Amino acid sequence: MSVVAKVLIVDVGNTSIKYTAFDADNILWQVRDEDIAKQTGFVPDAVYFASVRSSEDGEALQQQLKASYPNAHWVELSSVAEACGVRNAYQEPHRLGVDRWLTVIASYHLFGGDVVVVDAGTAIKVDMVNKVGQHLGGYITPGLAMMEASLLSKTARIRYTPEEKVMTDGLPNSTARAVAQGCHEMALGFLERIYKDYQHFTWVVTGGDAKSLLDALGIDVSQEQHLVAKGAKFVGDDCLRAQM
Numbered sequence: 001m002s003v004v005a006k007v008l009i010v011d012v013g014n015t016s017i018k019y020t021a022f023d024a025d026n027i028l029w030q031v032r033d034e035d036i037a038k039q040t041g042f043v044p045d046a047v048y049f050a051s052v053r054s055s056e057d058g059e060a061l062q063q064q065l066k067a068s069y070p071n072a073h074w075v076e077l078s079s080v081a082e083a084c085g086v087r088n089a090y091q092e093p094h095r096l097g098v099d100r101w102l103t104v105i106a107s108y109h110l111f112g113g114d115v116v117v118v119d120a121g122t123a124i125k126v127d128m129v130n131k132v133g134q135h136l137g138g139y140i141t142p143g144l145a146m147m148e149a150s151l152l153s154k155t156a157r158i159r160y161t162p163e164e165k166v167m168t169d170g171l172p173n174s175t176a177r178a179v180a181q182g183c184h185e186m187a188l189g190f191l192e193r194i195y196k197d198y199q200h201f202t203w204v205v206t207g208g209d210a211k212s213l214l215d216a217l218g219i220d221v222s223q224e225q226h227l228v229a230k231g232a233k234f235v236g237d238d239c240l241r242a243q244m
Contacts, residue, residue: 003240004045009229012051012058015122020229046073048236050098075236084234089135102231104129107204109234116201120210122146126194141190144209147183187213195219
């Protein structure tokens with residue numbers, strides 16, 4: 001049960017910022033970046049702030065939000081050794097990205113453990129948590145766009161327009177297809193190897209590319225687009241209870 005009625009989750013990722021508004025345990029809306037200014041009429045009782053950026057990068061945003069919501073309780077979330085019944089696999093818990101930590105906690109509570117959670121956005125992140133709440137560890141690889149951008153940045157003659165990237169069957173017969181489908185096959189191979197060891201787990205996906213990748217492998221998945229926000233809600237509520 002929620003500690004306060006209205007909560008704003010601020011998820012500061014590497015490439016964008018997501019704002020999610022909760023009323024009790026119900027999500028009212030989610031927006032990205034500057035669109036928060038358009039959400040009038042919602043005044044949070046608490047703000048839960050999670051960032052994978054440097055402290056310096058997050059400081060200005062924190063000050064702006066605190067000025068906008070001066071009466072809200074403030075909870076800054078970070079990765080710790082144990083929270084909400086889940087134990088962190090890292091020997092140095094703070095070094096696990098807080099976004100990964102929050103997806104693990106949400107997956108454990110929403111799906112009961114023995115879960116593989118795949119978050120495919122800027123990076124492809126895969127984490128496992130078992131039925132007793134033990135985070136087993138996980139992987140990070142470049143996402144599809146990052147793989148492609150890295151290849152283009154390190155070569156002089158691999159160039160093409162977005163219109164040339166047409167995914168079709170058969171071996172690629174253009175540079176655009178060779179790069180796009182090559183990156184896609186690398187991601188599929190990575191996930192397929194993990195599936196061989198964890199096919200008995202429930203697979204949960206979040207992030208833009210995750211479902212399409214696992215669908216291509218024929219892996220049954222549960223989709224949950226708000227894992228970070230829901231994990232932040234679980235942890236933030238616990239932290240706020242301890243403060244009150």
